[in-house]
Amino acid sequence: MSTLFYISSIVAVASTVMVITRYHPVHALLYLAVSFLSVGMIFLSLGAPFVAALEIIVYAGAIIVLFIFVVMMLNLGRETAQQEKEWLQPKVWVVPSILVLILLVEMIILLFSDNKDIMRISVVDPRKVALSLYGEYIIAVELTGFLLMAGIVGAAHIGKHKRSSLHRFLQNGENGNGKAHTGVPPEQVSNEQTVLHD
Amino acid sequence: MNQLLAYIPAFPLIGFLILSLFGRKLPKPVIATIGAGTVCIAAIITIVLGVSFLQTPPAGGAFHQLLWSWFKVGKLSIDISLQVDALTLVFIFIITFVGALIHIYSTFFMWHDGDYARFFASMNLFVCAMLLLVMADNLVLLYLGWEGVGLCSYLLIGFWYEVPSNCRAANKAFLITRIGDTALLIGLFLLFRELGTLNIQGILQQAPAHFTTGSANIVLITILLMIGGMGKSAQMPLQTWLPDAMAGPSPVSALIHAATMVTAGVYLIARMHGLFQLSPVTMTIVAIIGACTLLVAGCSALAQTDIKRILAYSTISQIGYMFLALGVGAWSAAIFHFFTHAFFKALLFLAAGVVIEALHHEHNIFMMGGLRKRMPIVFVTFLAGAAALSALPLVSAGFFSKDAILWYSWSAANGNVFLWLMALAGAFITALYSTRLMLVVFWGEPKTPVHEAPAQGMIIPLIVLAFFSVTAGFIEWPHNMMHLTLFSDHVQKVLPETIMKAYLPSEWFFQAIAALVTGAGIYLGYTMYYGKAGVRWQQSPGLASTREFLFSGWKFDQLYNFIFVKPFLFLTRINKSDVIDRMYNGIAQGSLRLSNWFSVSQNGSLRLYIVGVLAGILFIITLQLLL
Amino acid sequence: MTDSAHMVLMVATVLFGLGLIGVLTRKNVVFMLISVEIMLNAAGLAFVAAGSKWQQPDGQVMFLFILAMAAAEVSVGLALVLQIYHQHKTMDVEDLKELRD
Numbered sequence: 001m002s003t004l005f006y007i008s009s010i011v012a013v014a015s016t017v018m019v020i021t022r023y024h025p026v027h028a029l030l031y032l033a034v035s036f037l038s039v040g041m042i043f044l045s046l047g048a049p050f051v052a053a054l055e056i057i058v059y060a061g062a063i064i065v066l067f068i069f070v071v072m073m074l075n076l077g078r079e080t081a082q083q084e085k086e087w088l089q090p091k092v093w094v095v096p097s098i099l100v101l102i103l104l105v106e107m108i109i110l111l112f113s114d115n116k117d118i119m120r121i122s123v124v125d126p127r128k129v130a131l132s133l134y135g136e137y138i139i140a141v142e143l144t145g146f147l148l149m150a151g152i153v154g155a156a157h158i159g160k161h162k163r164s165s166l167h168r169f170l171q172n173g174e175n176g177n178g179k180a181h182t183g184v185p186p187e188q189v190s191n192e193q194t195v196l197h198d
Numbered sequence: 199m200n201q202l203l204a205y206i207p208a209f210p211l212i213g214f215l216i217l218s219l220f221g222r223k224l225p226k227p228v229i230a231t232i233g234a235g236t237v238c239i240a241a242i243i244t245i246v247l248g249v250s251f252l253q254t255p256p257a258g259g260a261f262h263q264l265l266w267s268w269f270k271v272g273k274l275s276i277d278i279s280l281q282v283d284a285l286t287l288v289f290i291f292i293i294t295f296v297g298a299l300i301h302i303y304s305t306f307f308m309w310h311d312g313d314y315a316r317f318f319a320s321m322n323l324f325v326c327a328m329l330l331l332v333m334a335d336n337l338v339l340l341y342l343g344w345e346g347v348g349l350c351s352y353l354l355i356g357f358w359y360e361v362p363s364n365c366r367a368a369n370k371a372f373l374i375t376r377i378g379d380t381a382l383l384i385g386l387f388l389l390f391r392e393l394g395t396l397n398i399q400g401i402l403q404q405a406p407a408h409f410t411t412g413s414a415n416i417v418l419i420t421i422l423l424m425i426g427g428m429g430k431s432a433q434m435p436l437q438t439w440l441p442d443a444m445a446g447p448s449p450v451s452a453l454i455h456a457a458t459m460v461t462a463g464v465y466l467i468a469r470m471h472g473l474f475q476l477s478p479v480t481m482t483i484v485a486i487i488g489a490c491t492l493l494v495a496g497c498s499a500l501a502q503t504d505i506k507r508i509l510a511y512s513t514i515s516q517i518g519y520m521f522l523a524l525g526v527g528a529w530s531a532a533i534f535h536f537f538t539h540a541f542f543k544a545l546l547f548l549a550a551g552v553v554i555e556a557l558h559h560e561h562n563i564f565m566m567g568g569l570r571k572r573m574p575i576v577f578v579t580f581l582a583g584a585a586a587l588s589a590l591p592l593v594s595a596g597f598f599s600k601d602a603i604l605w606y607s608w609s610a611a612n613g614n615v616f617l618w619l620m621a622l623a624g625a626f627i628t629a630l631y632s633t634r635l636m637l638v639v640f641w642g643e644p645k646t647p648v649h650e651a652p653a654q655g656m657i658i659p660l661i662v663l664a665f666f667s668v669t670a671g672f673i674e675w676p677h678n679m680m681h682l683t684l685f686s687d688h689v690q691k692v693l694p695e696t697i698m699k700a701y702l703p704s705e706w707f708f709q710a711i712a713a714l715v716t717g718a719g720i721y722l723g724y725t726m727y728y729g730k731a732g733v734r735w736q737q738s739p740g741l742a743s744t745r746e747f748l749f750s751g752w753k754f755d756q757l758y759n760f761i762f763v764k765p766f767l768f769l770t771r772i773n774k775s776d777v778i779d780r781m782y783n784g785i786a787q788g789s790l791r792l793s794n795w796f797s798v799s800q801n802g803s804l805r806l807y808i809v810g811v812l813a814g815i816l817f818i819i820t821l822q823l824l825l
Numbered sequence: 826m827t828d829s830a831h832m833v834l835m836v837a838t839v840l841f842g843l844g845l846i847g848v849l850t851r852k853n854v855v856f857m858l859i860s861v862e863i864m865l866n867a868a869g870l871a872f873v874a875a876g877s878k879w880q881q882p883d884g885q886v887m888f889l890f891i892l893a894m895a896a897a898e899v900s901v902g903l904a905l906v907l908q909i910y911h912q913h914k915t916m917d918v919e920d921l922k923e924l925r926d
Contacts, residue, residue, distance in 0.1 A: 032863070051873055147893060
C-alpha cells in the first residue's frame with residue numbers, strides 16, 4: 001500500500017510538472033490525464049475506491065474530454081505551441097514560481113510543525129459515504145444539483161453563437177478589430193444601442 | 199385739532215401712491231399739481247395747526263392722535279400714533295413749508311426731465327417719511343421714518359442713475375448712514391431692555407428714576423443714539439457721504455441734504471434730551487464732535503470748486519454748530535439754528551440750482567463769474583443766503599442763531615473756552631468761504647454765457663426763502679438786545695432751559711468779537727478773491743498740497759479706504775478660494791488621488807490579480823508561522 | 826503507513842503549488858483552466874486524506890461536491906473560452922482588459 005502510494009505520488013507530481021511546462025495543449029492534456037489517473041491511484045491506496053472511480057470517470061474522463069473538444073474546436077495546434085513557447089520566458093515564470101515555492105515551504109512547515117503523533121489512515125467504505133451523502137448532506141446534494149443545472153444552462157447559453165447581441169461595451173473593441181456583425185440587420189439593433197453608438 | 203395730525207403726513211403719502219402707481223400715464227401738469235399740491239396742503243394744515251397750537255396750547259403741551267395699533271408682542275406695544283409738541287411743530291413747519299417751496303421750485307426745475315413722476319413720487323415719500331420721523335410718539339415709528347428718509351435719500355441721490363458715479367454716491371450715502379442706523383437700532387434695543395417701553399414720553403419720564411447719572415448703561419445708550427444721529431447728520435467721522443450726495447438734483451440737495459433729513463440727528467438728540475442730560479460724558483462728546491466737524495468741514499469748503507460741494511461742506515459745518523449747541527446744553531439755540539439754517543441753506547441750494555441750470559450744468563465756480571448783472575434777482579437772493587450763512591450781524595437770520603451758539607459755547611455750564619474758540623474759528627472760515635463763493639460766482643469776468651433766464655416759478659420760492667433768511671432771526675433776539683425770546687419760549691415748553699455758568703462776562707463783548715471775526719473773514723475773502731486776485735490765489739503753487747488736502751475733505755475717504763476697505767479686500771482676497779472649504783476640497787482631492795493611485799492596481803491583468811491573492815495568502819501564513 | 830496522512834497532505838500541497846504556478850505563469854486561457862483543475866484536484870485529495878485520517882465519510886462527500894463544482898466550472902469556463910476566442914480572436918488573458926480602470 002505504502003509503496004503504491006509513493007510510486008503514484010511521484011508519478012502524479014512528475015506528470016503535473018509536465019502539464020504546466022508543455023507548450024502543446026494536447027500534450028498537456030495527456031499529462032493531465034496521467035496526473036488524474038495517478039491521483040486516483042493515491043485514492044485507492046488511501047482506501048477510498050469509490051472516490052478513485054469517480055476521479056477516473058469524471059476528471060480523467062469527462063473533464064479531459066471537454067478540454068480536448070475545446071482544443072479541437074479552436075484548432076489549437078502548432079501555432080499555439082509556438083506562441084506558448086514565446087510566452088513562457090523565464091522573466092514571466094521566475095517570480096511567481098519563487099512566490100509559490102515560498103508558499104509551499106511554509107505550508108509544509110506548518111504541516112509538520114504542530115503535532116508529531118502518527119496520523120493513521122483507515123479505510124472508509126462507500127456505504128458510509130452514501131449514507132452520509134443522502135443523510136446529513138442531502139440539502140448540499142440538492143444544491144449541487146442546482147449548481148450542475150446552472151452550469152449546463154450557463155454553458156449552453158454562453159457557448160451559443162449569437163453575434164447579434166454583443167454587449168455594448170464590447171462592441172467598440174469589436175468595431176476596432178474590424179469584425180463585422182454580418183448577422184445583424186441594422187433594424188434589429190435596439191434603440192438604446194443605436195443612441196449609444198451614434 | 200387732534201384729528202388734523204394724520205392729514206399732514208397722509209397727503210404726501212397719497213401723492214406718492216398716486217404718482218408711483220399711475221405716474222407714467224399722467225401728463226406733466228397733473229404730476230406737478232399732485233406732487234407739489236399735496237405738500238402745499240400739508241403745509242397749510244401745519245400752519246393752521248401751528249396757529250391753533252400757539253393760540254390755545256393743548257393740555258400737556260402736545261397734540262396726540264392714535265391712529266391704530268401697529269403690533270403687540272408681549273410687553274411691547276407699538277402704536278401708529280402721532281404727537282405734535284412745540285419741538286415737533288418747528289420741524290413739521292420747516293418740513294412742510296420749506297418742502298412746499300422746494301416742490302414748487304422743482305415743478306419748473308425738473309420740467310425737462312423724463313422721470314418727472316418718479317422724482318415727485320420719491321420727494322413726496324420723503325416728506326411723508328420725514329413727517330413720520332418727527333411726529334412719531336414712539337421710537338419704533340421714528341425708526342420707520344428714519345429708514346424711510348434714508349431710502350428716499352438713496353433713491354434721489356441716485357435719481358440720474360444712468361451715470362455710474364451717481365449710483366456710487368447713492369450707495370455710499372446709504373451704506374455710511376447704515377452704520378449710524380445700526381447703532382441707533384442697537385440703542386433702541388438697549389433702551390427697551392432697560393425701560394420696557396419705547397414710547398418717547400414714557401422714556402423721558404422713567405429715565406431719571408431708572409438711570410443714575412453717568413452710569414455705564416445710559417452712557418452706552420446715548421452714545422449709540424448719538425452715533426445714529428451722526429450718521430444721518432453727517433458728523434465726523436461719518437460725514438463723507440454728504441459731499442458725494444450732491445450727485446442728486448439741486449432741489450433734493452436743498453430739501454434732504456440741507457434743510458430736513460440731515461438734521462434728523464439733531465432732532466433725535468433734542469428729542470431724547472432727557473437721556474443725554476443723564477450722561478454728561480456723551481454731551482461733551484457731542485459738543486467736541488460738533489466743534490471738530492464744523493472746523494474740518496469749513497476748511498474743506500474753502501478749497502472746493504464745485505458750487506454744490508461748497509454748500510454741502512458748509513451744511514456739514516452748520517450741523518456741526520447744532521451738535522455743538524446740543525452738546526453744551528443749549529437746546530433751544532440748536533433748534534433755532536436748525537430753523538434759520540433750513541431757510542438759508544435751502545435758498546442757497548435752490549439758487550445754486552438756478553445758476554447751474556442757467557450755465558449749462560456748469561458746477562465749477564471758477565467757470566462762472568459776473569452773474570451779478572445778468573441774474574440780478576438770483577444775485578440778491580443768493581446774497582441774502584450767503585449773508586445768513588456767514589452770520590452778518592443784525593441783517594441776517596444766521597447771525598441771531600449762530601451768535602446764540604457762540605455765546606452758549608462759552609457761557610453754558612458745559613461750555614468752555616476751547617469750544618468757543620473753535621466755534622469762532624468756524625465762524626471766521628464760514629465768512630471767508632461765503633465771501634469767496636459770492637465773489638467768484640457773481641463778480642469778475644463772465645466765463646460762461648447764460649443760456650436761459652430762470653422760470654418765474656423758480657424765482658418766487660427764492661424770494662420767499664430769501665425773505666425768511668433775513669427775517670427769521672427776528673423772533674429771537676439776544677438777551678442784551680430787546681430781549682425778545684419768542685422762539686426759545688416756544689421750544690422750551692419741551693426742551694429744558696440752558697444751564698449757565700455762575701459768573702459771566704458781558705454778552706456785548708462776545709457779540710462784538712463774533713461780529714469782528716465775521717467782518718474779518720469777509721474782509722479777508724474780499725482781499726483774496728476780489729478781481730484778479732482770486733485766480734492768482736487759487737493757482738498759487740505753494741499751497742497746492744494744502745488745497746489738495748482740503749479739497750478731498752481732509753482725506754477722510756482715503757483714510758477709510760486705507761483703514762476699512764483695504765483690509766477687507768485683503769481678507770476677501772485671502773478668503774477668495776474659501777479657506778474652510780479648502781479643507782473639504784482637500785479631503786475630496788486626497789481621496790481622488792488615493793483612488794487614482796489604487797486604481798493602478800485595477801489594470802485588468804488577471805495574472806496580477808492572482809499574484810495579489812497569492813501575496814495575501816503568503817502574508818497570512820507567514821503571520822501564522824511567525825506568531 | 827507511518828506518517829501517511831502527512832505525506833498525502835504534502836503531495837496535495839505540492840500539486841496545489843504546481844497548479845498555482847501554472848495559473849500564474851500561463852497566458853493562455855485554456856492552460857489556466859487546466860491549472861485550475863489541478864488545484865481543485867489537489868484540494869479534493871487533501872479532503873479525502875483528512876477524511877481517512879479521522880475515519881469519517883465527510884472528506885469523500887466534500888470531494889464529491891468539489892467534483893460536481895469542477896464539472897460545472899469547467900463547462901462554463903470552456904464555453905467562455907469559446908466566446909472569447911470568437912470575439913477577440915486571441916487566448917491571451919493579457920489582452921482581455923476591458924474591465925480595467
